[in-house]
Amino acid sequence: MGQKINPLGFRLGITQNHRSYWFAKPKKYSKVFEEDKKIRDCIELYVQKHIKNSSNYGGIARVEIKRKTDLIQVEIYTGFPALLVESRGQGIEQLKLNVQNILSSGDRRLRMTLIEIAKPYGEPNILAEYIALQLESRVAFRRTMKKAIELAKKGNIKGIKIQIAGRLNGAEIARVEWAREGRVPLQTIRARINYCYYAAQTIYGVLGIKVWIFQDEE
C-alpha cells in the first residue's frame, strides 16, 4: 500500500499558491528562508502568549510572506481578527514591533496586514485548533469530530475529512479514527483541498489531528 502525499504540496503549481512568495539568489536563499521562519515563529509565539487560553484559540489560518526589493509584506489570514487587535487603535502594532526586532537589517520596510476570512471554520487550521482545544479538555473524541464537521458544514464546503490518531479517550492502546462527510478526492489535482496537521497535547500524550477540507473544484 502506498502512503499519501501532502495535498498542499501536491497542488502547488495548480490550485494552491505558495505561502512564501519571493525570489533570492542561491547565495542568500538560506538567510531569507531563515528569516521567514523567524517571522512565522514570532507570530506564533505572540498568539500563544497573548491569546490562547483555555477557552480561546489563536484563529490564524495562514501567514503569507511576499518580498519585493525593499518591502516585506506579511499577510495574516485570521478568522477572528478581533482577537489579534487588542486595544483600540493600537491594532497589531505590538506584533509588528516584535517582528521588526527580529528582522536583522532595518533597511527594509515591513508591512503587516490582517485579512479576515469570511467563514473561519472552513479553514482546516482553525478547525484543527478547535478540535485540539476540545480534546485537551477531555471531551469525547467522536463527539468532537461530529461537532467539528457540523461547524465546518455551515460554510460552503463540498467535503471534509477529519482523522485523529493517538490515545483516544486516554486508552492504553493507540488507534486511528476518522470521520468523513461529503467527498474528498485527494487524487484529483484540480480539486481545491486544504489540509492541516495539528498536534493536541493531552495528559496521555500527543494526539495528531489531520483535517482535509474540499472546497471546490478548480
Add this chain to the structure above:
Amino acid sequence: MAALPMKPGKVGVEEATETIHRIRITLSSKNVKNLEKVCADLIRGAKDKRLKVKGPVRMPTKVLRVTTRKSPCGEGTNTWDGFELRVHKRVIDLHSPPEVVKKITSITIEPGVEVEVTIADV
C-alpha cells in the same frame, strides 16, 4: 551680439548633469509569468521616455535540482524525489541617465522578481 559663445538654445547656468550611461537591468525570478510582465512594463516605461532599449534577452533557464531518497530509512524500493527550482533570467539594456532608471524600476516591482541594476563599463 556676435560675442556670444554659447550654443543657441542652451542656457548654460547648469551644465546638463545627465550623462547617458549604459545601464543593464537583470531580472530573475522563479515564475515566468510575473517575470515577463515586469519585463514588458519596464520596456514600455523606457520607450515612453524615449530611451534606447535593447529588448529582453532571455538567458538560459537554470535548473537547480535536489534529488533525495523518499525513504527516511534505507528500506524498500529505491524511490527518489526530484525537486527542482527553475531560475529564469532576462537582461534589458538601456541608454539613459540613472535617475530616470530609478524611477522606472521603482514603479514596476512585483513580489518574487529580483531586479538588479548595474551601470556602465560593460
